[in-house]
Amino acid sequence: MGLTITEKIVRNAxxxxxxxxxxxxxxxxxxxxxxxxGGPRRIWPRLKELDxxxxxxxxxxxxxxxxxxxxxxxxxxxxxLTRDFATEFGINKFFDMQGIGHLMLAEQGFLHPGMFVCxxxxxxxxxxxxxxxxxxxxxxxxxxVTVTGEIWIPVPETVRINWEGEFQHGVVAKDIMLKLCxxxxxxxxxxxxxYGGSTVRAMGMQERAVLCNMAAELGAETGIVEPDDVTLxxxxxxxxxxxxxxxxxxxxxxxxxxxxxDFSSAELEPQIAAPHSPSNSGPVGDYRGTKINQAYVxxxxxxxxxxxxxxxxxxxxxxxxxxxxxxxAPASARVMTAAAVDGTxxxxxxxxxxxxxxxxxxxxxxxxxxxAEDEVCVSTTNRNFKGxxxxxxxxxxLASPYSVAAAAVAGELVDPREMLSAVP
Amino acid sequence: xxxxxxxxxxxVNTDVMAPGLYFKSSxxxxxxxxxxxxxxxxxxxxxxxxxxxxxESFGVGSARExxxxxxxxxxxxxxLAPSFGRIFYRNALNFGVPVLRFPAYAEVQAGDExxxxxxxxxxxxxxxxxxxxxDPIPDYLMDMINAGGLMPWLKQRLAAGEIV
Numbered sequence: 312m313g314l315t316i317t318e319k320i321v322r323n324a325x326x327x328x329x330x331x332x333x334x335x336x337x338x339x340x341x342x343x344x345x346x347x348x349g350g351p352r353r354i355w356p357r358l359k360e361l362d363x364x365x366x367x368x369x370x371x372x373x374x375x376x377x378x379x380x381x382x383x384x385x386x387x388x389x390x391x392l393t394r395d396f397a398t399e400f401g402i403n404k405f406f407d408m409q410g411i412g413h414l415m416l417a418e419q420g421f422l423h424p425g426m427f428v429c430x431x432x433x434x435x436x437x438x439x440x441x442x443x444x445x446x447x448x449x450x451x452x453x454x455x456v457t458v459t460g461e462i463w464i465p466v467p468e469t470v471r472i473n474w475e476g477e478f479q480h481g482v483v484a485k486d487i488m489l490k491l492c493x494x495x496x497x498x499x500x501x502x503x504x505x506y507g508g509s510t511v512r513a514m515g516m517q518e519r520a521v522l523c524n525m526a527a528e529l530g531a532e533t534g535i536v537e538p539d540d541v542t543l544x545x546x547x548x549x550x551x552x553x554x555x556x557x558x559x560x561x562x563x564x565x566x567x568x569x570x571x572x573d574f575s576s577a578e579l580e581p582q583i584a585a586p587h588s589p590s591n592s593g594p595v596g597d598y599r600g601t602k603i604n605q606a607y608v609x610x611x612x613x614x615x616x617x618x619x620x621x622x623x624x625x626x627x628x629x630x631x632x633x634x635x636x637x638x639x640a641p642a643s644a645r646v647m648t649a650a651a652v653d654g655t656x657x658x659x660x661x662x663x664x665x666x667x668x669x670x671x672x673x674x675x676x677x678x679x680x681x682x683a684e685d686e687v688c689v690s691t692t693n694r695n696f697k698g699x700x701x702x703x704x705x706x707x708x709l710a711s712p713y714s715v716a717a718a719a720v721a722g723e724l725v726d727p728r729e730m731l732s733a734v735p
Numbered sequence: 736x737x738x739x740x741x742x743x744x745x746x747v748n749t750d751v752m753a754p755g756l757y758f759k760s761s762x763x764x765x766x767x768x769x770x771x772x773x774x775x776x777x778x779x780x781x782x783x784x785x786x787x788x789x790x791e792s793f794g795v796g797s798a799r800e801x802x803x804x805x806x807x808x809x810x811x812x813x814x815l816a817p818s819f820g821r822i823f824y825r826n827a828l829n830f831g832v833p834v835l836r837f838p839a840y841a842e843v844q845a846g847d848e849x850x851x852x853x854x855x856x857x858x859x860x861x862x863x864x865x866x867x868x869x870d871p872i873p874d875y876l877m878d879m880i881n882a883g884g885l886m887p888w889l890k891q892r893l894a895a896g897e898i899v
Contacts, residue, residue, distance in 0.1 A: 335875040348758070349800060361889055363898075378759075385759035433798040433822055449800040449826035455885050459898050463875065497746060498792040500821050530795060530821060588746060675797070676755040696750040696796060703772045 313563025315469040316537050317503045320444040320560070324427035330466045333501065337463050340456050342370050342421060344430035346412045348377035348677075349450035351396035352389050357454045365400045366460040372404040372421060373397050374412035377677050379670040410643025410669050413437035413611040416445075417520065418645055420549025424538040424560035429456050434611050434693065436531075439523035440516050441545070442538035442560050444503075447527065467501055467532045468569035469562075473508035476576040481728040483621065484514060484521035485613070485691070485711040487574075488528065489582035489592040497530045497590050502569055504534040505562065510576040511536060516545045517617040524612040525693050528589045537561045581727055583689075584709040587697040595714055598724045605688040606631075606719035607700075608712060609640035609667070610674040613691025616646045616655075618712040623655045625716035625727060626662035628735030632722030638680045640667035664719070676701050689718045737861055738784035738812050740847040741777055742840075743770070745790030749823060752794065753801035762804055769805035783810035786849045788840050790816065794823025803827040813851040815858065815869075816840060828876060831884035835869045854880075 314322075322328065324338035345351065350373060358364065365371060373393065381387035390407075397405035406415045412430070416422050416438050424442035428435070433447040448462065456462050474487060487510075504526045511519065519536045526534030536542075538560055543553045584592040608614055608622055619641060631637045639659055641647040647669055650656045660666060673680030674692040682688055682701035688708070690700070695707035708724065717727035751772045757765045770777040787793075787806065793816035794802060803826035806814060814827065815837035827834040833853035843849070847862040856871035872880055882888035892898050 335873055349798060353800065357886060360886065361893060363893060383759075389759065431798060433796065447798045447822055449798045449803070449822055449829070451800050451826055451829045451885055455829075455889060458889060458893075497795050498818050500818060500824075530792060532821065588748075590746075675750070675758075677758060681756075694748075694750070694796065696748040698754050698756075698772045699750040701756070 312567060313565035315505060315562040315566045315568065316442065316560055317444060317467060317469050317505065317535060320425055320427055321464070321466055323425065324444070332466050332468045334466050335463050336466055337461050338427050340370070340429050340460050340462055341426040342372065342428045343453065343456050344412050344416060344428070344432070344435055345371060345373045345453060346377060346431055347375040347379070347389055347393045349431045349453065351393045353450035354454045354457055355392065355396055358457070361458065363458050365457050368401045369403070370460070371402050371457070372412070372416060373402045374406045374415050375408055376411045377671045379408045380668050408669070410645065411611045411671055413524070414615065414643040414646070417441070417516065418549065418643060420546050420551035423546065423551070423554065424542065424557050429453065429462050433527045434524050436526045436533040437520045437524040437611055439526065439533050439535040440519035442536060442542055444533060444535065446533040464532070465501055467503045469505050470502050471505050471507065471568045471571045473571065473573045474506070474510035474576050475508045475573065476510060478510065478576050478579065479728060481713050481731045482579050482581055483711050483713065484518040486579055486582040488521060488525035489584050489589065489709060490579065492525070492528050492584065492589040493592040495529055497528055497588070499530045502531050504529060504531045506534060506536050512539065515617060516541060517615040520615070521612055528693060581711060581714050583714060583724065584695060586695055586706040586708065589694060589709055595710065595724060595726050598708065599726065601724040602687065603635060603689050603718055603723060604686045605680070605682065606635065606637045606715050607673055607680055607688055607690040607692065608638070608715055609642070609672040609680070609690070610692040611642055612693040613712060614640055614642040614646065616649050618691060619646065619650045619655050619659065621712035622716040623658040625713060625720065625730055626664070627658045629662055629720045631663035631719045635719055635722045637664040637719035638667050639664050640672040640678070640680070641669050644669055673700055675699060689715050689724060691715050736784055736812070737848045737850040738782065738786050740786050740788050740843050740845060740849050741781060742843055742845040743773060743787065743789040746792040746795050747773065747789055749794055749796035749799055749802035749820065752805055753799050762801065762808055765801050766805045766808040769809065778809070781809045781811065784812045786812050786851055787814045788816070788837070788843045789814070790840060791818050792820060793818070794820035796820055798822045800826045803830050803832055807832050813853055815851070828872070828880065829885040831880070837867070837869050839867055
């Protein structure tokens with residue numbers, strides 16, 4: 312009987328030859344991602360209480376992203392503590408204000424197919440685009456990982472999700488995920504979402520990462536895409552040499568899935584998730600004409616270079632509607648530089664958008680761009696829970712970068728396909 | 736020992752348990768805002784030993800451990816829901832907060848007197864005179880649970896030389 316890529320990775324990491332689905336196994340961790348949010352500020356006091364150090368400083372990646380740049384003495388103190396931790400424990404893979412941790416792992420080429428990785432943030436699933444098992448855990452469990460290099464997981468089943476065909480212009484991976492949040496709900500514990508089909512194969516790594524990132528919204532253990540030439544090229548571009556056996560990390564032709572789902576990409580319309588849940592989604596046309604105060608382009612899922620390119624494509628030759636504010640927080644320093652060099656930032660700022668610092672920003676109300684009472688925002692981020700981006704009475708709609716940019720121009724929710732097909 | 740039931744709906748997320756606006760605050764301050772977007776009375780009136788009862792996907796959302804710690808801070812006796820957000824469930828177990836899968840959540844009314852025995856997997860609703868058995872915590876994790884959570888368990892393992 313064949314195995315899925317996830318089953319192969321879990322067997323390798325646990326040393327177990329034939330674990331049952333649902334059985335709890337202990338896995339060796341190849342790499343751990345710690346962030347300023349729930350990293351050293353939570354873990355260091357616990358290491359002191361236990362009187363131990365870290366299991367392997369070379370297997371820890373530490374990034375500051377949630378509280379950057381410091382806006383008050385409390386965030387400044389958290390960042391200082393994080394920097395001191397890197398020095399104290401000799402963490403050489405420390406990226407200070409260089410971008411959101413999930414992008415750091417991808418940009419630096421730290422994720423290889425077949426690896427078993429733990430991250431101290433729910434959207435660590437982002438890295439599954441590289442064909443590794445990477446899932447999010449709380450700070451208490453990342454403390455355990457930091458001490459032992461081990462974590463327990465229930466052996467997951469795999470759900471295979473195939474998207475076939477070509478998107479209409481203006482439809483992207485984000486629309487897939489908003490639709491899946493409605494179709495599958497957010498309560499898919501115990502399973503890994505494995506994405507495939509011709510649409511996924513045609514995507515670059517940044518779009519594949521959207522599928523894996525928002526596996527968190529589906530409530531799954533994680534998301535994963537089997538590695539192919541696109542994956543291996545991304546590793547080489549990051550200065551890494553893929554392992555000789557890298558092609559073995561794939562699902563067997565006779566792998567057994569919990570279930571298989573097939574979707575047609577050509578039929579997919581731009582999607583939008585209305586307040587206050589990613590699963591409260593539908594075609595953007597259903598919400599046409601809803602007035603907005605703010606449009607926000609940010610976060611790990613929605614401010615990569617590919618996302619900024621979509622925003623610029625809409626904004627070239629257009630202006631942000633007076634009375635509406637568009638804010639863009641590029642997800643990493645490298646994204647910021649690339650967007651500056653290729654003219655993307657010029658197009659975005661000429662349209663009237665405000666560029667914000669790199670980092671997690673307003674997504675979880677930790678950085679700039681927070682909403683007042685009763686305000687309405689459309690955002691490229693991945694969650695719109697009540698109060699997440701600021702005031703409890705604020706409303707957040709989730710959409711693709713295309714849809715968010717189009718809404719900024721119109722001052723209300725619109726179908727971005729109309730704008731993309733028209734000459735500005 | 737019994738406590739009052741606090742009843743919530745489906746898909747209660749970690750942002751309402753531990754709002755990001757208070758991330759930089761102390762746990763004491765953060766806990767006073769727990770669930771305020773849904774029920775401002777909860778953090779003010781919940782008593783040690785009370786029981787949280789909710790619908791599907793309780794704790795959906797982020798990895799923030801303050802969500803689970805807020806309930807530990809309020810000393811709730813247990814959290815009962817038919818299903819939980821993955822990381823919330825793990826965090827709660829690691830802090831020694833009993834989280835039990837409880838399909839019959841809809842039968843419980845706010846204010847019902849409940850007793851919960853997490854180890855044996857029993858729930859008693861004294862107000863309605865109903866007894867339930869629920870799945871106990873998985874055997875594999877009982878060493879950690881019996882130790883009182885991840886930190887005491889790590890201390891035991893370090894003392895025994897099991898972690899090198």
